[in-house]
Amino acid sequence: MDDTRPDPTAHTAPDYRLGVGGVMVREAWYYALPSHDLARGKTVHRTLLGEPMLIGRDANNNVFAMRDTCPHRGTLLSKGTFDGCEVACPYHGWRFTTDGQCTAIPSQAADQRPQARDVRTETFPIAEHQGNVWVFMGTKGATLPPVPSVPAVGDKFQMHVSMIFDCNIDLAVIGLMDPAHGAFVHRSSLWRTADSIHEKHKAFSPLADSEGLGWRMDRHKASRNSRAYKLFLGGTPETEISYHLPSVRIEHARTPKYNYCGLTACTPITTDRTEVHHVMYWDVPSATLLKPIVRAITKRFLDQDRRAVMMMVEGLAFNPPTMLVQDADTQTRWYYRLKREALAAQAERRPPRNPITPVILTWRS
Ligand code: FES
Numbered sequence: 001m002d003d004t005r006p007d008p009t010a011h012t013a014p015d016y017r018l019g020v021g022g023v024m025v026r027e028a029w030y031y032a033l034p035s036h037d038l039a040r041g042k043t044v045h046r047t048l049l050g051e052p053m054l055i056g057r058d059a060n061n062n063v064f065a066m067r068d069t070c071p072h073r074g075t076l077l078s079k080g081t082f083d084g085c086e087v088a089c090p091y092h093g094w095r096f097t098t099d100g101q102c103t104a105i106p107s108q109a110a111d112q113r114p115q116a117r118d119v120r121t122e123t124f125p126i127a128e129h130q131g132n133v134w135v136f137m138g139t140k141g142a143t144l145p146p147v148p149s150v151p152a153v154g155d156k157f158q159m160h161v162s163m164i165f166d167c168n169i170d171l172a173v174i175g176l177m178d179p180a181h182g183a184f185v186h187r188s189s190l191w192r193t194a195d196s197i198h199e200k201h202k203a204f205s206p207l208a209d210s211e212g213l214g215w216r217m218d219r220h221k222a223s224r225n226s227r228a229y230k231l232f233l234g235g236t237p238e239t240e241i242s243y244h245l246p247s248v249r250i251e252h253a254r255t256p257k258y259n260y261c262g263l264t265a266c267t268p269i270t271t272d273r274t275e276v277h278h279v280m281y282w283d284v285p286s287a288t289l290l291k292p293i294v295r296a297i298t299k300r301f302l303d304q305d306r307r308a309v310m311m312m313v314e315g316l317a318f319n320p321p322t323m324l325v326q327d328a329d330t331q332t333r334w335y336y337r338l339k340r341e342a343l344a345a346q347a348e349r350r351p352p353r354n355p356i357t358p359v360i361l362t363w364r365s
Pocket residue numbers: 070071072073074075089090091092093094
C-alpha cells in the first residue's frame with residue numbers, strides 16, 4: 001500500500017499498537033551528550049537504549065565509550081577511577097584501557113586464570129562532531145553511517161538544552177514533529193496565537209540514499225505566524241527541515257545575511273524513557289546577547305511539548321481507539337513506515353528502501 005497520501009477515510013490505529021511501538025532501532029548513531037559535558041580525564045555514565053555506557057575523554061582529548069559494567073561482577077566502572085589512560089573498577093581494582101583491554105587483575109597469582117590479557121570489555125564506536133558526542137549502537141564491525149551533521153554555521157553550537165520525556169521514543173519523536181499542535185500547546189503572543197491558524201502547503205521529498213532513511217520539507221519561506229524566527233534572523237527567512245531515522249531532525253533557516261540551525265535528537269534511555277536534545281547554532285551576532293532569554297524560551301517550549309506528550313501517554317494507557325488524519329498526520333505515518341522498513345531491512349540483511357515520493361502536504365496550523 002502506498003501511504004504517501006493516507007486514505008482520508010482510514011481510521012488506522014497508529015503503529016504503537018502494531019508491533020514497532022517503542023522498539024529501539026539499532027545500527028544508528030544516537031546523541032549521547034554535548035562535548036562540553038565531558039572534561040578531559042573524566043568519565044560519565046549514560047544509559048543508551050537500555051545499555052549501561054561509560055563515556056570518557058582521555059588525556060589526549062579522545063572520546064571513548066565502553067560498557068559500563070565490569071566483566072568481573074558487574075560493578076559500574078564509572079564509579080571507579082580514571083587516570084586519563086585507564087579505567088579502574090572500584091570493587092577489586094581490575095583495570096581497562098580505553099579500547100576495552102583489561103590490563104590488571106590484582107587478585108590473580110601468575111599461574112591462575114584468567115589473566116588480564118584474557119579479558120576485554122565491550123567498546124562502542126563514538127564520534128565527536130560540531131560540539132556533540134554520538135555513540136553508534138549496532139553490530140560490531142558494521143559499516144558506520146555518516147554522523148548527523150548540520151549545515152555549517154561554525155563548528156560550535158551556541159546552546160544545548162535537554163529534557164527527559166517519560167515515554168517511548170516514538171511518542172517523543174511524533175510529539176515533537178507533529179505540525180498541528182503549535183497554536184494550542186505553544187500558544188504565546190510572541191510565537192503563535194490560536195487565531196493565526198491558516199492553511200499551509202508544503203513540498204516534501206525523500207532524503208537521498210546517502211543521507212539515510214528520512215524526508216525533507218523542501219526549502220520554503222518561513223510561515224507568517226513564526227514571528228519569533230523573523231525577530232531573531234531579521235527579514236523573512238527561508239527554512240528547510242529534514243528528518244533522519246531513527247530520531248534526528250535538522251532545521252536550517254537563513255536570510256541573505258544570517259543562518260540558524262537547530263538539531264533535535266531523541267535518544268532512548270530505556271523503552272519508556274527518552275532524552276530529547278535540542279542544539280542550536282547561529283551566526284547572528286546580537287542573538288548572543290539574548291542567550292539567557294533564548295534558553296528560557298527554548299526550555300519552556302520543550303517543556304510544553306513534554307507536557308503535551310505526557311497527557312497523550314496518560315490517555316493511551318486506557319488503550320483507546322485512535323486515528324491518523326490527512327495530511328497533518330502524514331509525517332507520523334511516514335515515521336512508522338520508515339521504522340518498519342529499517343527493521344525489515346536489518347532483519348533481511350539488505351539496504352533499506354525509502355518508500356516516500358515527492359508530495360505536497362496541506363494542513364492548517
Ligand atoms: S567487580 Fe570489577 S573488579 Fe570485581
